[in-house]
Structures are given as C-alpha cells and as structure tokens.
Amino acid sequence: MTEDYHIDAELVQNICKNIADNVPVNTELPKNGLLHIDKLLPFICVYRYKDLDVYFSRLLKTQASYLIVEESIDISHLLEAIRLIVSEKFETFLILELWPDKEALKNQFQIYGPKDKSTETLNALKEGFSEIKKTLPIVTTKIIPTQFRHPKHLSPLSDISTTKKSGILIIGISVPVVYQNSETDELYSLFFRKFYTIFSETIKRAVYEFIRVQTTDAFENYLMLGKTHIDAVTISSDTKISEISERMSFLLRVTPVNSNEEWDKFEQNEYTVTPSFKYRLIAIDPELEKRKLFNIPIDLVEDPTIAFILRGKRLEIEKQLIMLEERGTDNFRFIGESLYGVIRKDVLVAAQHILKTYPAGEVIQGSKRFNSAEFAEHAQKEIDYYAQRFPEMDLGIEVRDDVAGIMVSKSKLLINNEMNLDAKRCDALIQHEVGTHILTYCNGKSQPLRQMYSGFEGYDQLQEGLAVIAEYLVGGLTVNRLRLLAGRVIAVNAMVGNASFIETFNLLRKSYAFPDRVAYYISMRVYRGGGLTKDAVYLAGLIDLMGYLKNGGKLEPLYTGKFNTTHIALVEELLYRDVLKQPILPSFLERNEVKERLKKLRKGMDIVDLVK
Template sequence: MIDEVLITQICKDLEDNLPINESLPENGILHIDKLLPYICIYRYKNTDLLFSGLLKTQGSYLIVPEAVDISNLVDCLSTTISKKLNAFLIIEMWPVRKDHQAEFDISCPEGKAPATINALKEGIDEMRIIYPEISAVVSDTKYRYPKHLKPLLDIDETKESGTLIIGLQVPTIYERPEENEIFSIFYRKFASRLSEIIKRTVFEFIRVQTSNPYRNYLMLGKTNIDKITLQSDDQLADISEGMSFLLRTTPVNSTQQWKKFKENNFSKIPSFNYRLIALDPELEKRKLYDIALDKVDDPTLAFILRDKRLEIEKQLTMLEERGTDNFRFIGESLYGAVEPSVLESAYAILKAYPETDTVGNTQKFDCHEFAFHAQKELDYYQEKFPRLKLCLEIRKDVAGIMVSETNLFISDQLSMDARRCDALIQHEVATHILTYCNGKNQPIKQMYAGFAGYDQLQEGLAVLAEYLVGGLTVNRLRLLAGRVIAADSLTSGATFLETFQLLYRSHNFSDRTAYYITMRIYRGGGLTKDAVYLAGLVHVIQYIKEGGNLETLYTGKFNTNHVILIEELLQRGVLKPPILPRFLERDDVKKRIEKLKNGINLIDLIN
C-alpha cells in the first residue's frame, strides 16, 4: 500500500507542473518527466531489469512489484492529468516468453480509439525491419492486464475520468534465459524502436482526444537528463578534451621542413616532429569502458554517447600508432574512405579551374592585420557568451589559422589575400568558435566536445560560410579539391613525394600549396580527415536543397547524420535554440541561401 500522504503530494506536484521521480515501496519507482498525457506501467513478480529498461525509455513510467497496491496512485494520476489535459492513456506492459515467438498482443476496448490502436499495431509491424518474425494481434477485451493480477482501475471509473487503458504483451525476443543469452546489440535496437512507437501511439491518442501543448510526438520524450547520463557525458568529454587529438597529430616544425624540402628540390621526404603525448592511451581506454553507458535509459542520448566512445577509442589507438601505417588504417575506419561522388566532384572542380587564380598585386594581410579584424568578430560573440573567454593568439607552432575550443591561433608567418579576410573569419570564428560556444550552452558536453564524425559537417558548414559572405575563391575551392585528391592518393598507396608531385605537376598547385596539402594528409602516418571539407560542403548543400534547416546546424558540433537527433532533442526541450552567426542577417547572404535552396552546382559557388 502506498501512503496516502505521498499520493496527495505527487498529484499536487503534477498540478504544479513539477517533475516526479519518486521511490515507492519495495524498490518501486514512479517517474514523470513533465505533465504528460500517458504513463507506461509494469507490475512485476521478479525483477526484470531488461524489461524495466523498455519502460525507462519513456518520459512517464511506473515500475512496481505486483504485491504493491497502486490502484489509489493510478486513480489519482488519472484524475489529475485528465483534469488538466482532458484525457489520459495508460499502457500496461508485461513480458511474454513463447519459444522464440515474436508476437505482440494489444488488448483494448472494442471500438474505442481505433486510430490509437492502429498507430500502435502499424508501428509494431514496422519493427520487422529489425526482426522479420515480429507481428501484432489486437484483442478487443476488458482484460487488459496480466491474468493473475487485478485491473489497475475499474472500467466505469476510467470512462468517467476520460482514461483509456491498453494492455501490451511484449515478446522478450532479445534474450534466451534458458541458455543464459542476452542479445545486447539487438536489445538496444528493439528498445529504441519500441520507445518511438509508444510515443507515436500516444501522440495519435492526444491528437484526437485531448487539448495539449504537444505539436510533435518527439516532444513527449524526456526533457530532464538524469544524473547517470550527465555523469557519463562528463566523463566522455574529459577524456576527449584531454587527448587534444588534432594538436598531437599536427607537426610543430612544418614551416622549417618546408624550407628544407624546397632546398632539396622536393626530393627528400620531410621529417616531422610532434608534441609529446602526455597521457597513457591504455589507461584512458580503461576509463572509457568504465563509463556506465549501459545504464543510460534515453535511447537517443545512449546512441550519441556510445558512438562518441567508439570514436575516442579509435583516436586513442591512433595516438599509440602515430608515425606508423596503422595510424592511417585506423584513421580510414574513423573518417571513412573518400566517397566516389566527392572524388568525382574534386576532379570536376580541378577540370573547371585547372590553374591557380593569380590576380596580380593583390593586397596582403600579415598575422597582425588579420588578427585586428578577427578580434572585432570575437568581441561581438564575447558579448553573446559572457561566461566564456574568447581569445586570439599569434603563435610560432601552428601553420596558417587554427581553432581550439574558444581560442583562435594564428601563425606568425601568415600572409594572406586581404579579400579572403572576412571569409576566413566567418569560417573560424562564426562557425567553429560559435558552434563550440553554442555547445557550451547546452546541458550535454558532447555538444561542444563534438559527436562522432562531427568534423565533416563542421568543415562543410565553415566553407559554406565562406561562400555565403562572398569570399569563396577559385583557389579555395581548388584547395579543397586538392585535399580530396591527396587523400585518395594516400589511400591508393602513393608516397609523400608522389602525392606532392601529383598536386604540383599534374594539377598545377604552387609548390608551397602542394607541400602543405600533402603535409596535412600524411601527418602522423596518414590522416584522411582533410577530405571531409569538400565532403561536408557537398552534404550541406544537398541538405539545404532538400529543405533542411540551416539554423539547426549551429546548435553544436555534430554530423549531418545526427541532425534528426538534434532536432528531436530540440523538440523535447533538452537542447536550447542556438545563437546564430550575425552574417546571416546580411541581404547578400540571404540571396545566396535562396540560390542554395533552388539548387546550385558545386563549381558555381565561386564568388
């Protein structure tokens, strides 16, 4: 029996729109993330952590031993929520084990809420994608609960309160207890699919039955992140940031080696030096797999964190293998091979623009002149993010321009076309630094540390910014194409010298440009990451053409395949809308965005 005082307090908290996370007798738990028009209930005889995990993917659930009388609690929840939202849906779930059969049984009242029942059945039928034997049968009955238990509520009472009860028998095809087997990978897919199906079913119910604030089924998901998830996210971010992966795979002597390379008439492979690695990758991996991701209930967040853990593991292995062929092979599995369509685009660019654009006597900016203009942009975003420290530093140990978190590093040897100044500022500050700052504003640290494979979208979005502000030049597009050609050359087995000559002789890059492209591709033992600049640009252009929301891409650091997850988290209120780059307010930028929406060829991006 649950104490009446506790029940009264729970319902009062609901009336006040407060979240509920309450321990109940005999290790029961009631969780209601926010005022939601439904609840999933599981009454168990023996603890079943896997089945309980299916309910914990929801924003509203009650898991309790069957010996505990919850009728008064359920009645109070039903009455309180129905009063506020006009109706309430109870889905009582229980496991069934039938010799590997995969049949769901939906128990419902005859002729009531057919759209809701159809949504549930059709959703379950769609699960055949992950397990072809899955099916669903609908039983019109008043027995919508396990046969050995009593009903949660009296049927007549549910009619008065506007409550609908559905029973759902779930086949536990993700395990074989008699053989002591659990199919963990399948279970995660099963839980994620079922979680979405239940939310879509609830949304169909409230669309017809209730007045509610939910415009999309995704908004029914959890808004509040639990302690275990935040802790896991925190631990992953600490390990990721502690690696400083790009700094530790970038030569510190690239400028000096360029001078020697030229003195040797491009005949001797440069000898690059790197920063010492002040961590033990094996110990970091141990920390990585001590993180309790199996206890993260939210399927979306669990997927993001697992994906990131795999990326970090590969990067740690790459640090161990720095300077060897294994570095390259692991890097290829991390960043992917050069896509045929991207390689084709690279060759198309170099065919359309076979020569370097040599405009005579253009004004040049050195590191100090560029820094002067970049500081103005940093100052603007500093006002938007007063709790962060945005910095600029001129250094000897970087090549060109580089961003690390909120720091803009500029080579003391920088000499650049003054016409490219604004474009590079929007690339580095209004994309890389801004998305980091937006990510820092979010409750999930991966939003700034970066999801797995985030580089592709980041670089594509940054190059897009160059086009939007009118600063994408022939030489810049040729550079991106050259990086793809060089990455393909590396993976085809070419040496540093062969790739350099391919760029220098066959594609007419200057000797210095061909060197720096090749250096970046061959650093550490071979890093194909630079191919993602053009790949990212191709994917972002396609995304906008297909009606994608450009503003969403500034929410943090993630890849295009994560956009649907980001939009879900925005809908759920887990993430905050981003601060947008101020260049999007320019009239000429708005015109170029319209061109992108209508479709534009890659080689026509030249401003």
C-alpha cells in the same frame, strides 16, 4: 488477489504537488518501485512485477512517464491522483500497462484495447512494433479487442465503466522477451539496443496519436513527448567521455612538430628525399584510457538517443587511441580508414570537376592587404557581438607566433603575428572561424551535454562544410579555397592507392598546378602519422550540406553545437524535447545578400559556381 500495501497518502500528495508545479518526479516506491514523471503529460506506462525484470524495466525507462511497481502494492489511488492533476490541462488520460511474456513460442506483441475506438493509437503501436520484424522475422503483432487489458493473474488497474466516466483509456501490451535467450536468460545485447530504440519511438508515436485525436492540446511533434531532463548517469557518462577525448588531443599528437624545418630540407633536396616527420611524445597510456572508456556505463543510459550519440563517440575515441599506439605504421592508416572512411565516389568526382573547371589558382595582385593587427581589429567587432550574447564565455583574440595562420581554440581566435592576407578575404575568414567554429562552440557550451561542444563522432565534416558555406554566403569564397579542398581529396585518393609522399606531391604540383609549398602542406597533412584520410571529409561535408539545404533542410539547428550530418535528426529530436536549447544564430544570416545566396543554395547549385 488482495493488495497488501498502500502508498502513503503524504507521498501521493507530494508527488501531485511536483506534477502540478511542473517539477520532475523521480520517486522511489516501496519494494524497489519507481515513479518517474519528467513533465506534465497525458499518459503513463505501468509495469507491475512479482520478480523485477531489469531489462524490461529499461524499456519503460525510455519514456518520460512511467510507474514500475511491485504487484502487491495498490496503485489505484496514485493513478487517480495523477489523472486528476493532468486533467486540469488535458481532457483525457492514457494508461499503457505493459508486461513481459517469456513463453518461448509466443513471439508476438499482443495489444489489448477497445473495439472500434482509439484505432489510431492501436494501429500506431502495431505498426511501430512491426519494425522489429525487419531484424527478427519471427516477431508478429496482433490487436485484440477486449475489456481485459492486464496480466491474467492481476486485477485490472481500473474497471471499464470507471475509465469511461473519468476519460481514461487503458491499453494493455504483452511484450515478447525475444531479446533474451529463453533457456539461459542471456541478453542479446546488440539486438536489445535496436529493440529498445524501436520500443521507445513506438510508444511516443502511439501516445502522440492518442493526444492528436482525443485532446485539443496538440503537440507539434511526437518527439516532444520524450524526456527533457537528463539523469545523473547520463551526465556522468557524457562528462567522462568528453574528458578522455580532450586529454587525448588526437590531432595535436598526429601532426608533425617539424613540418616547417622539413619543408626547408625538402626544397633544398629538390623534392627528391621524403621528409622525416617528428611528433610530440604521447603523454597518455592508450591502454589505460581504453579501460576508463569501457568502464563508462553507457548501457545504463536510459535515453536511446543520447546513448546512441555516446556510443558512437566512444567508438571513435577507441579507434583514435589505437591509432596513437600505431602511429608511424601502416596500421595507423588502415584503422583511420575504418574511422574516417575512404574516398566516396561522388566526392572524388566533385574534386576532379573543381580542378578541371579551375585548372590554376587565382593570383591576386595590387589589392589591399591586412596584417595581423588590422585583421584582429575587424575580427574583434564580431567577437564583441557574440560576447554580448554569451556573457559567461571567455571570448577573445590572441596574436601569437606559435600558430600557423588563423585557427580557433575553443572560444579563442588565434592569429599568427606575421599573417598577411587579402582584405577581400577578411569577412569570409571571420565568419568561417568566429561565425561558425567559435559560435558552435559557445552554443554547444551552453547545452547540458558536453558532447555538444567537444564534438560528436565525425563532427569535423559538418563543421568544415558549414564554415565553407559561411564563406560563400558572405561572398568571400575563392577559387584557391575551393581548389585546396579538392586537392586534399586528390591527395588522399593517391595515398590510399599506395602512392608515395613524393608521388603525391608531384601529382599536385605538376598535374593540378598547386604551388610547391601548398602541395607540400597538403601532402604532409595526408601522410602524417602513417596516412590520414581525414582531409577528404572537408569537401564531403560541403557536398552533403549543399544536398541537405537543397532538400529543404533547416540551417538553424546546425549551429546548436558540433556534430555531423548523420546526427542532424538526433539533434532536432533533442531540440523538440527541450533537452537542448535553441542556438544563437550567426549575425551574417540577417544580411540581405546572404539571404539571396541562401535561396540559390536551396534551389541547387553546381559546386564550382560557389566562387562565381
């Protein structure tokens, strides 16, 4: 066929200049085409279309380097110009030409490549695409050695003799359109999400094999071939989800405002009358918030990893909004169970083990104690340390009469003005609140994604596990603290088993020797709103983190922001891709005794030995 259109030479020159300067390229081409090059990479994915397939385009858009172009446009000069720029750093250049195959009976990925060459790249493609077979068994993959590596009705992007001289490898991939109904073109949305995630990973792994074998510029990890820069749709979606989450203030709206007054009544009635908890008025309309939530176009987020994170957070917010509507009813508890889960067997066993090993709390007498001003003085030193590392953040301490004990609000440490604590717990509490919660907030705030500081779905679990581990590492974790985490699990288990508030309260104080007021506050937290299983995740987070460290998991990435153990691999991927910046680490990790305790954790410890 005869190509009718050429790409303007000046446009090609500007594109090459940006690539050479390592400036991201996102250039619109004639007839609705698009060239995207995130950074200098030795490959590009090409899709030449007659009628643009929007969904197929989305597959290519998962990559850091792609060219989507109308088939009548001559792109040979553009590809050669890109290759010349890339060749200054890399010895070879890989072109993956991909096209959709909508034939109803052809459920096969057909990979067209050279015979007896680049077998690692071809095998990586075949192996990766075969993963789709686990979800859809009719899908097959086949490698076809041939010189013809392009759609039948088009000319080759370059003839084979030219590619050999230029150090170019072209691989053609015919992709079966199994993610759409062949008769109606209706998209199988849930399957398509899986499909494009597998597709995205497979291409990166194949390119990594090509680079590893063909060039000396080895990348440390295939994930480094992914996108670094975040597009406007992603930033907008991330921002809107974060704003809805912050506006909702879920925990604030499901926590009683009269817990202290109800304690006084409960005590006066000799623990026989169930407390009547009151809550803040809900200042948002959950229905309107849900409408806003689902108007956020997560389906247009090109990056599969970030789309997965945003989709998970949206599901969590949706359930929390429904819980606010159902506050005070049994439905509140049941929806909460679908969000936070019910008791895991290993967590319940660990809780019982802790309380059997330590059947009573520690009574500390005669030790030095700090009032709020003295504690604030010690905490200020740690705040000052991080203030130097995050000069743009508003770090500080507030001593107030409207907070219970010690808590963190974003980058502020809040201390109750009447607080009185054992001096030996001072450092542990500082590292729990400042060295974990404030530090992860500041690290997250320094990242391009707001979810990194507002928190991924279920982030509390890892946050609290990390904070308790900090207490252990600095030698300040106590029996009372460990018993409290275990007591919460026992209370949640009782509540899920349909025990009443009073039955759970009595179980804690009579069977497990918790002081009356402690048993009351544990029960209050578990029964608030109609029943909240969330308090069991704190011990679960500690158990999961101990297992993670024992299995060789890295501690450093966990300070990047606020996320759960299920997200660690995703965060590490975003760090590899330079989407996220490496985190500032806690100051206490430099202490010799901390390094020794960390070694013990990595060898594996019984949870009850954390306080020995």
